[in-house]
Amino acid sequence: AQSVSQHNHHVILSEAASLELGCNYSYGGTVNLFWYVQYPGQHLQLLLKYFSGDPLVKGIKGFEAEFIKSKFSFNLRKPSVQWSDTAEYFCAVKSGGYNKLIFGAGTRLAVHP
Amino acid sequence: ETGVTQSPTHLIKTRGQQVTLRCSSQSGHNTVSWYQQALGQGPQFIFQYYREEENGRGNFPPRFSGLQFPNYSSELNVNALELDDSALYLCASTSGGSPGQGMYEQYFGPGTRLTVT
Numbered sequence: 001a002q003s004v005s006q007h008n009h010h011v012i013l014s015e016a017a018s019l020e021l022g023c024n025y026s027y028g029g030t031v032n033l034f035w036y037v038q039y040p041g042q043h044l045q046l047l048l049k050y051f052s053g054d055p056l057v058k059g060i061k062g063f064e065a066e067f068i069k070s071k072f073s074f075n076l077r078k079p080s081v082q083w084s085d086t087a088e089y090f091c092a093v094k095s096g097g098y099n100k101l102i103f104g105a106g107t108r109l110a111v112h113p
Numbered sequence: 114e115t116g117v118t119q120s121p122t123h124l125i126k127t128r129g130q131q132v133t134l135r136c137s138s139q140s141g142h143n144t145v146s147w148y149q150q151a152l153g154q155g156p157q158f159i160f161q162y163y164r165e166e167e168n169g170r171g172n173f174p175p176r177f178s179g180l181q182f183p184n185y186s187s188e189l190n191v192n193a194l195e196l197d198d199s200a201l202y203l204c205a206s207t208s209g210g211s212p213g214q215g216m217y218e219q220y221f222g223p224g225t226r227l228t229v230t
Binding site: 004036042043044045046049090092098099100101102103104105106 | 117144146148153154155156157158161163168169171203205207218219221222223224
């Protein structure tokens, strides 16, 4: 069965620190990859997505992710985090003929001033 | 905000009861998906509706059922509620053609928090 693994359940950083959140998926075919963010009390929002082409994808709010097909990975990065990045981050994979997203368990990020 | 709305915001039911959750999709979106997000977990796909028909289903029993209406709004019905059904239920809508044809982003609503006691 297809699955998505997020390596870190909780991450605590100070402002201006660099961020990298790991995501691995298990599926050998063509995939579409996503990172969603859920700020406290808000709905899930799309940060970035990869469908094809350049494996380095840039999203909103300074986030980027790199698709490494050989490693089945799609890690999220940000060079310098802010307190406002405190949220839960979800990696997701879409495969197959309909819009089913398979989500990881999420990583809860806390950024301290 | 995404334009996807859900009602009610919170709901408390007892075991064995039935519940109906509602979702209004973003204007122009013809596909609605439902997800269940248990505490501490990522959302899990329940099913998807396109043009009023279910056309994709996750690993959920038949007591989870749904409807989509001509205006593309949708309902999720859960019969014979169990304690494990306590979760945040998310609705997501998508624009474009038939599901799977393209690279369509899903827009999520704020969810309905269901508590089963």
